[in-house]
Amino acid sequence: MKILAKDKFISKLDRLTNPPKELYYEGDIDLLTMPKVAVVGSRKASVYTKECVARLCASLKNHNVCVVSGGALGVDIAAHKAAMPLTIGVFATGLDTFYPSSNAKFIKEIYDKGLALSEYSPGSPAIGYKFLERNRIVVALSQALVVAQADLKSGSMQSARLAGELGVPVFVLPQRMGESEGTNMLLAKGKAKLINDFDEFSSQFGLCLNKTPAQNDDILEFCKDFVSLEKALAKFGDKIYEYELEGLVEIINLKVKSKI
Incomplete structure (x- = not known):
């Protein structure tokens, strides 16, 4: 140290x-x-x-x-x-x-x-x-x-x-x-x-660094309309939760939807 x-x-x-x-x-x-x-x-x-x-x-x-x-x-x-x-x-x-x-x-x-x-x-x-x-x-x-x-x-x-x-x-x-x-x-x-x-x-303290995701992002495309959390997890696993933490999807009432 x-x-x-x-x-x-x-x-x-x-x-x-x-x-x-x-x-x-x-x-x-x-x-x-x-x-x-x-x-x-x-x-x-x-x-x-x-x-x-x-x-x-x-x-x-x-x-x-x-x-x-x-x-x-x-x-x-x-x-x-x-x-x-x-x-x-x-x-x-x-x-x-x-x-x-x-x-x-x-x-x-x-x-x-x-x-x-x-x-x-x-x-x-x-x-x-x-x-x-x-x-x-x-x-x-x-x-x-x-x-x-x-x-x-x-x-x-x-x-x-x-x-x-x-x-x-x-x-x-x-x-x-x-x-x-x-x-x-x-x-x-x-x-x-x-x-x-x-x-x-x-945003009060810094600028968002997220770039617009590629249009062919499989997870965002799959979740463009509300899909069940169970189906999303079965297809993509814990990446769904990573996308939620990054603000790319939202999970509401056990359903997932792209935010972008």
Whole structure:
């Protein structure tokens, strides 16, 4: 691991009253020059939330926007996976430690293909307060904060509070009552805006890089009118879900239709 020159990061974090004295890194530091959106949320995120996060972060990647998160279970790792390689992981341990260990394989992929940052020297263990310190870097690096799912008392809500103090706009996903009391409260009190169109949201921060697909694309041609999801999967397998993440098809009521 290497130490990032202070002039490479301090301007990105100058809105913090307590910026890190140094940052260790592994990976592609050019990601720091890109537009960045932070995506955070519950470690015990619902299947619905993780699916929404995957679609959102795939859209951000497609608009050449880098996704920043904390490498934790649940929302964080779903965000990193969908955005790879345009993703920055900010960690609360030294970069010689993969935490949580269950995410070790994918955290290593962030090191290799994305960018990993930590203000903690090698050998620093995971301690509770460090995760809150980590959160301030995640927020301050970013042009916006998305809180995907959160309990009222959680690190994600602390991140939302910090974002308000720093002037970073906060966004949330639509959630049912009782399943994400923190984000619903932010929305109710006017402290966050709702994301109801992923591509529209992403376009605020970057330009869409998708080229018009070839006219003879078999999947798009097959799905030009609504077809059953079962038939589409039987013919093309998981490519259907990849096309959905890329915004090329939509899946509604177990039917698939081309969007282009």
